Amino acid sequence: MLKIAVIGVGNMGKNHLRVYSNLPTINLVAIAEIDENIGNKIAKKFQTKLYKDYKKLVNDERPDAVSICVQTSLHFEIAKYCLSQGIHILLEKPITTNVREGKKLISLAKKNTVNLLVGHIERYNPAVRKVKEMIDKGDLGKITAITARRVGGFPPQIRDVNICADLAIHDIDIINFLLDEFPKEISVNKQRVHIRKRDDSVEFFMKYKNASAYIQTNWITPVKIRKLNITGTEGYLEMDYVSQKIEFYKSNYSKFKEESKDFSDFVLLFSQPDKIDITVAKKEPLKEEISYFLNCIENKIKIDSSFAVEALKIALS
Ligand SMILES: NC(=O)c1ccc[n+]([C@@H]2O[C@H](COP(=O)([O-])OP(=O)(O)OC[C@H]3O[C@@H](n4cnc5c(N)ncnc54)[C@H](O)[C@@H]3O)[C@@H](O)[C@H]2O)c1
Incomplete structure (x- = not known):
């Protein structure tokens, strides 16, 4: 033991x-x-x-x-x-x-x-694991963009690190994990909105080999949001870190491009993708x-x- x-x-x-x-x-x-x-x-x-x-x-x-x-x-x-x-x-x-x-x-x-x-901890979130599996299987095609939002109110106990090392780091690590690479370029916008001595609102923009990622993190939003959205050539998904729910919209691009006779048909059909609710067994990360x-x-x-x-x-x- x-x-x-x-x-x-x-x-x-x-x-x-x-x-x-x-x-x-x-x-x-x-x-x-x-x-x-x-x-x-x-x-x-x-x-x-x-x-x-x-x-x-x-x-x-x-x-x-x-x-x-x-x-x-x-x-x-x-x-x-x-x-x-x-x-x-x-x-x-x-x-x-x-x-x-x-x-x-x-x-x-x-x-x-x-x-x-x-x-x-988010590496052990079953929703993240499922999204990783989908990306690796090619369900989303080539990933072009990832957006992560981790916003909410103040964390009273964290006083020795700023919002980047405390909160944004979760999504930075998850995006690296999902894409299996590190960004080539990073730009950061930091603000001190309510806390004078420390940054309390930050956005990261990161360029990977083929994809880009945007992370919005702050301690100034009166509602807690923990979400990740991913756009790929074969579809789009929204994942909620907390509810561990995933909504996947399968792109009809290739299918309808061949089937539709004129452009307005194509536009209409493209905007009606199949929506698939992906269920994962909820587990404590x-x-x-x-x-x-x-x-x-x-x-x-x-x-x-x-x-x-x-x-x-x-x-x-
Ligand atoms: N994974 C996550 O999602 C997550 C969430 C919150 C915090 N954290 C991390 O956990 C760590 C702790 O954060 P927290 O919110 O629990 O802080 P906290 O202040 O609530 O707890 C830290 C505890 O350590 C004790 N301590 C300090 N020095 C000590 C020592 N020398 N020996 C024994 N105990 C000592 C303190 O008295 C305090 O009770 C931080 O690194 C934080 O980033 C991670």
């Missing part, structure tokens, strides 16, 4: 704990939390041992793997220590606050032959991510998280 611990049990750490505590195949040995109020409450709820000092937890409990869910500015220091102790890590995204430290963690994991998985992490450890599968550094590089551009 793998011995697991969670370091930092605020917002996200609590979710990791909830998932781990429902897995019969692991042994949740302890948590580390510097805020005693939070720590005591959570340790009691999940009936586990509390350490204030994560180094003491590592030395006393010798866990096989830890989830690191502290603020991003502390990722490097804590991940570096755990990796040097030969512990597998599931590190919350973004990997670090800068690219140099991110690269250092990747090479430390290699050097110590342990797995470092960066928690880019974090559960999928943690299962993947544990499976890789149990079956000695190497994880390469360099994609997380690439996403950070773009987010910070």
Whole structure:
């Protein structure tokens, strides 16, 4: 049975704990939390041992793997220590606050032959998986454009990174993942609309080999939207990250171009595509991510998280 611990049990750490505590195949040995109020409450709820000092937890409990869910500015220091102790890590995204430290963690994991998985949670969203499968099968033809919107209100807890590294990075990584390449050109528009000291609204425009991508992310929209739209030569789809629903509009371009006699016929038929609702079994992305992490450890599968550094590089551009 793998011995697991969670370091930092605020917002996200609590979710990791909830998932781990429902897995019969692991042994949740302890948590580390510097805020005693939070720590005591959570340790009691999940009936586990509390350490204030994560180094003491590592030395006393010798866990096989830890989830690191502290603020991003502390990722490097804590991940570096755990990796040097030969512990597998599931590190919350973004990997670090800068690219140099991110690269250092990747090479430390290699050097110590342990797995470092960066928690880019949307990669485990079943709707994203399905869209990836459709793209790879050619259902959308050649992808020409992707638009992602991740907008909503303020996240009170995130104070150490800006909106690019906190939110836009999700879609940056997903678009890289779907297209299986990194952008050749990136331009960014950042604004400080309601927060004076930090960017709270950002748009990325990225040029890939054949496709372009536009990402709109902000903390100033009074309604939460998490959507991805993809246009290809064979169709168009809309995916909702939250409901995990996909609507696919199959293009009639080739079919009607041959069949229709005049242009007005063609235009009419082209604007009546077949709409297909694609259903995927709804699953919690974090559960999928943690299962993947544990499976890789149990079956000695190497994880390469360099994609997380690439996403950070773009987010910070
Ligand atoms: N994957 C996602 O969708 C997602 C969503 C939210 C947050 N996150 C990431 O999770 C991380 C944590 O964010 P959060 O919202 O949970 O923050 P948070 O502030 O709610 O929680 C962080 C916790 O870590 C504790 N902590 C700080 N230093 C510590 C130390 N040395 N030892 C032990 N505990 C320590 C804090 O007291 C706090 O309770 C961030 O990197 C963030 O980017 C990811």
